[in-house]
Amino acid sequence: xxxxxxxxxxxPLKRGDNAMAHGRLTGVSWREWSSEPTSMVSPAGSKTAARxxxxxxxxxxxxxxxxxxxxxxxxxxxxxxxxxxxxxxxxHVGHAATFVWADVAARxxxxxxxxxxxxxxxxxxxxxxxxxxxxxxxxxxxxxxQETYRFERDMAQLGVVRxxxxxxxxxxxxxxIALAAQLLATGAAYERNGSVYFRGGEIASRARLDRxxxxxxxxxxxxxxxxxxxxxxLDAALWQRSVGDEPAWPSPWGLGRPGWHAECTAMSLATFGxxxxxxxxxxxxxxxxxxxxxxxxxxxxxxxPFARAWMHVxxxxxxxxxxxxxxxxxxxxxxxxxxxxxxxxxxxILSRHWSxxxxxxxxxxxxxxxxxxxxxxxGAASGDRDLAEHEVASxxxxxxxxxxxxxxxxxxxxxVLRDLVALLGLS
Ligand code: ZN
Numbered sequence: 033x034x035x036x037x038x039x040x041x042x043x044p045l046k047r048g049d050n051a052m053a054h055g056r057l058t059g060v061s062w063r064e065w066s067s068e069p070t071s072m073v074s075p076a077g078s079k080t081a082a083r084x085x086x087x088x089x090x091x092x093x094x095x096x097x098x099x100x101x102x103x104x105x106x107x108x109x110x111x112x113x114x115x116x117x118x119x120x121x122x123x124h125v126g127h128a129a130t131f132v133w134a135d136v137a138a139r140x141x142x143x144x145x146x147x148x149x150x151x152x153x154x155x156x157x158x159x160x161x162x163x164x165x166x167x168x169x170x171x172x173x174x175x176x177x178q179e180t181y182r183f184e185r186d187m188a189q190l191g192v193v194r195x196x197x198x199x200x201x202x203x204x205x206x207x208x209i210a211l212a213a214q215l216l217a218t219g220a221a222y223e224r225n226g227s228v229y230f231r232g233g234e235i236a237s238r239a240r241l242d243r244x245x246x247x248x249x250x251x252x253x254x255x256x257x258x259x260x261x262x263x264x265x266l267d268a269a270l271w272q273r274s275v276g277d278e279p280a281w282p283s284p285w286g287l288g289r290p291g292w293h294a295e296c297t298a299m300s301l302a303t304f305g306x307x308x309x310x311x312x313x314x315x316x317x318x319x320x321x322x323x324x325x326x327x328x329x330x331x332x333x334x335x336x337p338f339a340r341a342w343m344h345v346x347x348x349x350x351x352x353x354x355x356x357x358x359x360x361x362x363x364x365x366x367x368x369x370x371x372x373x374x375x376x377x378x379x380x381i382l383s384r385h386w387s388x389x390x391x392x393x394x395x396x397x398x399x400x401x402x403x404x405x406x407x408x409x410x411g412a413a414s415g416d417r418d419l420a421e422h423e424v425a426s427x428x429x430x431x432x433x434x435x436x437x438x439x440x441x442x443x444x445x446x447x448v449l450r451d452l453v454a455l456l457g458l459s
Contacts, residue, residue, distance in 0.1 A: 097144055098431045099137070100387070102341040104309055110146035111304045112138055113339070114195070115296060115313035115321070118155045119179035120164040123186040124362040125377070125392055126314065126348040126355040132378050132457075133345045133386045133432075134312040135192040139455055140428045141310075150195035151303045153296060154180050157201040157289055159254065160357075162278060172279060173202070186365045190374050191457040199299040201290060205281045207298035208290035211332055212270040212283075220331040224261040226273030226286040230294075230328055232266035239323045250320045254292060268324045270294040293324035297332070300325070306335035315344040315387070316354070346389040355392065363392060375458040376401040382434045382456060407442065407453055415446020424452055 096103040104110070114134045117127060134150070141148045155161075156176035165172040180200070188194070212228040215221035221230045236246035247265050250257045257265035269291035274280035280287035290298070300308060306329065313322060326338040347354045350361040368377050380400035384390055420440050427437035434456065441449040453459050 097137075097141060097429050099310060099341040099343055100431065104141075104341050106141055106144040106146040108147060110141045110148045110310065111308045112141075112148060112150045112310045112312065113296075113300045113304065113308045114150060114152040115311075115317050116152040116154050116198075117180075117183050118158045118161055119176045119183060120158075120161040121357045121362065122179050122183040123365045124348075124355055125365060125368065125381075126362075127183075128186070128190060128365050128377065129348050129381045130312065130314045130345040131187060131192050132190060132381045133343065136382065136434065136456060137310060137312065137343060137386075137432060138193065139457070140432060143425070143455065144429060149197070149304075150193075151197035151199065151300065152195040153299045154183075154198065154200045155292070155295055156180065157205075157279065157295065158292065176200075176202075182366075186369075189369055190365065190378065193457075197303050199303060201295040201299070204295065204298050204302060205290055207302050208271065208294045209281075209283050211294055211298050211301070211328065212285075214332055215270060215328065218331070220328075221270055222263065223285055226288060227261055227269055228271040228285060229262055229267040230270050230291075230324065230331075231264070232268050232324065232327075233264055235266045235268075235320070235323055235327060238327060239319050241319065246319070253316065253320055255320050268293055268320065268328075270328070293321055294328060296321070296325045297328040300338075301329055301332065306333035307337065308339050310341050310343060311339035312343040312345065315347055315389070318342075318344045343386060346384075346387050349389055349391045350393075352391075354389075368397065372397055372401050373404065375404050375453075378456065379404050379407075379458055384435065386432055404458060407438070407449060407458065410442050410445045411449040411453060413445045415444045415448055420444030420448045421451075424448060428455075 095107065096105050098104075112134065114131070116131075117123070131152070134152070138148045138150050154176075156173075161176060162172050165175045168175065184194075212221060215230060216223060216228060221228050223229075236243040239246060241249070243266075247257045249255070250266060255266075255268065259269075271283060271285060271288050271294070272291055273286060273288045279289055281289060311322065311326075322339075322342065322344075329338040330336050349355065350359075350363065353359045353361055355361055355363065365377070376397060377400070380392075380396055383400065383403075420443070423440045424437045427433040427440060430436075437452060438456075441452040
């Protein structure tokens with residue numbers, strides 16, 4: 033590790049992740065046999081994209097995609113980092129919402145002409161995963177591997193284009209140690225009793241949160257503000273000493289394991305270098321996870337901003353409560369897909385702004401399924417492509433306004449609607 037070279041990124045790039053072998057679970061249903069991984073090139077990379085881009089280019093180049101308040105220029109390469117799953121309770125509809133929206137963002141960026149590279153990590157060293165493995169009496173590696181395969185199968189069935197890179201935390205322990213060592217060397221972190229903490233004194237203001245509110249959120253979301261080792265409750269473990277039978281790796285500070293935020297910082301830096309164009313994750317990751325991930329990356333590289341734009345996808349609720357294992361209200365993707373086509377679930381997820389939280393229920397699914405049928409009916413009719421194509425492309429490039437794009441395309445009918453249905457992965 034080179035200390036004192038603030039702009040140096042020395043984490044090695046790993047290129048072998050997407051070459052990972054695909055396991056198959058036993059007892060699979062007919063649907064699972066048809067779930068070969070989707071290719072890296074989405075349908076949007078083919079005729080659909082070309083046609084819509086041509087239409088858009090007629091009124092000026094599609095030089096940017098607006099995401100929230102940020103206009104992302106789409107020239108050349110677009111690096112997307114998507115915070116992936118912790119593989120112990122996959123895959124519920126809340127997960128699906130995040131990854132379907134990330135998939136649509138990537139497809140639209142391709143539509144606009146960018147060379148999109150998506151990295152979606154697997155956080156397979158994690159407190160929740162270790163607790164679940166212990167409860168089930170299975171090895172954490174085994175639980176993580178099986179749940180990751182289930183997740184990949186569900187994503188394939190949902191038509192989510194396979195990311196180019198799928199790093200797993202367990203393969204990036206050395207990179208986390210390198211990150212912690214450099215942050216120690218520059219004074220951005222300190223070591224205490226075998227753990228290394230990132231100094232989080234600036235975190236609340238960075239997140240534009242009142243300090244007390246930040247501590248409260250950190251407590252709810254795995255930040256351990258009461259850890260007696262910390263100088264400040266908002267400091268975050270880059271590296272934590274392993275206790276008891278927790279998994280442990282050797283480090284300069286003794287046996288330990290990576291801190292949660294540091295895992296994503298290390299995987300992102302190792303895959304894309306010092307910055308990404310679009311960072312996606314569920315809204316519950318906005319704080320503390322993403323704020324620390326970015327602060328740590330910027331302290332390591334000196335490059336700001338770490339992410340040019342953020343997409344925090346709205347939560348899925350069940351009777352007013354966020355869909356979560358702790359709430360006992362999970363609805364699994366494979367259960368939904370036993371009864372509905374994947375396009376219906378995708379359409380339901382996409383029927384609102386990406387940042388909006390929404391209530392999941394059976395009536396919504398039924399409505400989405402019948403709406404999907406009606407899209408096919410309108411698509412089968414002849415339509416007026418010239419009028420609508422530009423407007424559809426404009427809607428998609430304007431903060432991924434899928435509802436408006438669908439309304440315009442449905443009104444026009446015919447080929448423009450069929451193109452949009454294919455682009456959104458509804459077919
Ligand atoms: Zn993450």
